[in-house]
Amino acid sequence: MATMTYREAIREAHREALSSDPRVFLMGEDVGRYGGVFAVSLGMAEEFGEERIRDTPLSEVGFVGAGVGAASAGMRPIVEVMTVNFSLLAMDQIVNGAATLRHMSGGQLSVPLVIRMATGAGKQVAAQHSHSFENWYAHVPGLRVAAPATVHDARFMLKAALADPDPVILFEHVLLYNMSGEVEELAGPVDLRRAAIRRAGDDVSLITYGGSLPKVLEAAEHLASGGIDAEVVDLRALRPLDLETILSSVRKTHRAVVVDEGWHTGSLAGEISARIAEDALYDLDAPVERICSAEAPVPYPHHLEQAALPKVDEIAAAAKRRVGSDG
Amino acid sequence: MSGAVSRERGLELLREMMLIRRFEERCAELYSAGFIRGFLHLYVGEEAIATGAMRALSPEDNVISTYREHGHAIARGVPPGEVMAEMYGKVEGSSGGRGGSMHIFDASRRFYGGHAIVAGGLPVAVGMALADALQNENRVTACFFGDGAVAEGAFHESMNLAALWNLPVLFLCENNFYAMGTHLSRAQAETNLARKAASYRVPADKVDGMDVLAVEAAVRREVQAVRDGGGPRFLECETYRYRAHSMYDPDRYRSKQEIEGWRRRDPIATLKGALRADHILYEEDVSALEASVEDEVEGAVRVAEEGSLEPVEDLLKNVYTPREIRWRR
Numbered sequence: 001m002a003t004m005t006y007r008e009a010i011r012e013a014h015r016e017a018l019s020s021d022p023r024v025f026l027m028g029e030d031v032g033r034y035g036g037v038f039a040v041s042l043g044m045a046e047e048f049g050e051e052r053i054r055d056t057p058l059s060e061v062g063f064v065g066a067g068v069g070a071a072s073a074g075m076r077p078i079v080e081v082m083t084v085n086f087s088l089l090a091m092d093q094i095v096n097g098a099a100t101l102r103h104m105s106g107g108q109l110s111v112p113l114v115i116r117m118a119t120g121a122g123k124q125v126a127a128q129h130s131h132s133f134e135n136w137y138a139h140v141p142g143l144r145v146a147a148p149a150t151v152h153d154a155r156f157m158l159k160a161a162l163a164d165p166d167p168v169i170l171f172e173h174v175l176l177y178n179m180s181g182e183v184e185e186l187a188g189p190v191d192l193r194r195a196a197i198r199r200a201g202d203d204v205s206l207i208t209y210g211g212s213l214p215k216v217l218e219a220a221e222h223l224a225s226g227g228i229d230a231e232v233v234d235l236r237a238l239r240p241l242d243l244e245t246i247l248s249s250v251r252k253t254h255r256a257v258v259v260d261e262g263w264h265t266g267s268l269a270g271e272i273s274a275r276i277a278e279d280a281l282y283d284l285d286a287p288v289e290r291i292c293s294a295e296a297p298v299p300y301p302h303h304l305e306q307a308a309l310p311k312v313d314e315i316a317a318a319a320k321r322r323v324g325s326d327g
Numbered sequence: 328m329s330g331a332v333s334r335e336r337g338l339e340l341l342r343e344m345m346l347i348r349r350f351e352e353r354c355a356e357l358y359s360a361g362f363i364r365g366f367l368h369l370y371v372g373e374e375a376i377a378t379g380a381m382r383a384l385s386p387e388d389n390v391i392s393t394y395r396e397h398g399h400a401i402a403r404g405v406p407p408g409e410v411m412a413e414m415y416g417k418v419e420g421s422s423g424g425r426g427g428s429m430h431i432f433d434a435s436r437r438f439y440g441g442h443a444i445v446a447g448g449l450p451v452a453v454g455m456a457l458a459d460a461l462q463n464e465n466r467v468t469a470c471f472f473g474d475g476a477v478a479e480g481a482f483h484e485s486m487n488l489a490a491l492w493n494l495p496v497l498f499l500c501e502n503n504f505y506a507m508g509t510h511l512s513r514a515q516a517e518t519n520l521a522r523k524a525a526s527y528r529v530p531a532d533k534v535d536g537m538d539v540l541a542v543e544a545a546v547r548r549e550v551q552a553v554r555d556g557g558g559p560r561f562l563e564c565e566t567y568r569y570r571a572h573s574m575y576d577p578d579r580y581r582s583k584q585e586i587e588g589w590r591r592r593d594p595i596a597t598l599k600g601a602l603r604a605d606h607i608l609y610e611e612d613v614s615a616l617e618a619s620v621e622d623e624v625e626g627a628v629r630v631a632e633e634g635s636l637e638p639v640e641d642l643l644k645n646v647y648t649p650r651e652i653r654w655r656r
Contacts, residue, residue: 059488062453062488065453065485066451072463107423109439144647
């Protein structure tokens with residue numbers, strides 16, 4: 001076991017990939033000399049050279065599209081888009097390009113592209129730098145979407161993404177970069193098809209991913225002290241969803257709370273709730289509840305930002321309501 | 328143009344342009360008869376560009392195209408039967424029927440589509456050229472697009488990236504003066520497209536896109552410059568589409584006189600005239616070419632008609648790479 005931060009884990013994952021495969025290169029805004037806006041790639045330009053740790057101009061559609069082209073021509077690019085908010089400028093290349101090329105060419109082209117982007121709120125950077133659009137990408141056939149929520153996953157998810165012959169988007173929540181955690185050395189790549197049970201329990205399933213996982217685990221501890229044994233499901237893969245793990249947890253606990261930093265309307269939490277309703281309704285002892293962000297652009301002031309986001313006490317309260325022991 | 332070409336080569340160029348034109352005219356008929364559906368964008372009038380440009384490229388070069396790409400595909404060597412079968416949505420089509428008219432792909436000929444978001448192919452071309460540069464491949468990526476694409480941000484980002492990284496891309500702009508129904512002068516403040524490319528330090532030139540010999544010579548020169556490591560180049564080919572933007576387009580935005588004016592510069596008639604003036608084209612050649620082109624196009628239609636439809640059970644095929652061929656090269 002080694003202890004490191006989430007940021008260091010992602011950096012180690014890059015170093016491993018760049019060292020072992022000459023086709024791998026990283027490009028994005030300020031990934032080189034600056035060291036990455038979240039310091040993920042700090043020192044990597046010195047170690048691997050500016051050809052492979054490639055600074056780009058502020059041209060999201062250009063360099064994401066270049067990633068699509070380079071991937072289809074034999075390279076294994078990792079494209080860092082500073083945040084998901086800026087990825088909207090590149091959405092055409094991701095959704096109309098990367099996701100469709102294999103299909104519309106009748107299988108002649110593959111796009112083994114990895115796109116990493118930061119997501120999420122909590123740093124008071126207001127309404128153009130704080131949103132969670134994971135579900136927009138998870139909506140699209142042809143893409144794989146995943147979110148490492150632990151330091152271990154941050155260390156070993158990139159390897160899985162690079163081994164995948166199709167485009168993979170990895171979402172890194174901005175509040176996780178400083179988190180420390182343990183990494184099993186010499187572990188294999190994360191299985192992008194499988195969700196993970198982060199805490200086993202029998203009374204209620206708390207289903208979440210990415211930056212909400214620490215909040216949910218904290219809520220689960222509160223619940224445990226009150227005698228409620230919550231199971232915490234970390235989705236890891238946002239597309240395709242690991243329905244088997246989700247549904248078997250719900251069938252065991254008979255209650256579900258889905259926690260997602262996206263807005264309620266049209267959220268990934270909504271999709272998961274629908275799947276539970278379709279396939280496990282009669283296993284439920286209580287309606288599914290969602291804890292999502294308030295339906296407003298993320299505000300700047302700290303108290304309003306915090307009010308807008310899923311909160312630990314809110315998650316615990318929802319779980320208690322589902323279990324019927326509120327109060 | 329006199330004396331510029333041998334009889335053999337002249338006939339070859341002529342036949343190819345005639346083949347593309349006849350193919351496109353047949354597509355229009357088959358569309359009206361309901362055999363081809365969806366969008367259909369015809370290349371009639373622009374044949375000199377595909378015909379001239381492809382001859383200047385090697386089989387190892389990459390080609391990226393637009394949704395008006397039947398002519399590019401045929402000139403690149405994609406069998407017309409596969410292009411037609413694609414439009415019929417048949418398994419025998421160049422993309423297995425999944426793409427249709429706008430998404431012709433043939434990886435075996437390094438023909439990488441068939442992109443129907445205007446300017447969407449440009450960043451992809453930059454990336455393919457980046458891959459070649461990183462892998463030390465001496466290959467040119469030729470990227471076709473229209474005047475409409477020049478108004479898109481993706482054009483400007485791609486010019487800058489290609490120039491900044493000195494990438495081997497040849498940007499081939501087919502300026503037919505209309506982005507759907509909007510004339511260049513009503514869409515772009517600077518109508519000199521080469522100047523925009525040049526502002527990104529991409530050497531830019533212009534050629535008469537109605538003259539196949541001029542196109543071939545210009546593209547040959549630009550390809551060589553790119554292949555020699557000089558970075559990207561931009562070539563504007565001025566041309567005109569005789570037909571409407573697509574089969575849905577009522578074509579109300581331009582005058583008959585304007586179309587007639589361009590028809591007088593018709594690339595096929597121009598080449599015929601030049602060959603006749605050099606006394607290397609005879610009437611029997613023309614009728615023989617017409618007959619052989621007709622045969623080839625009808626053969627293509629037969630391939631499409633006799634092709635098979637993919638079973639519905641295969642609907643989800645090729646959304647992701649199938650497990651059994653999940654390769655790592």
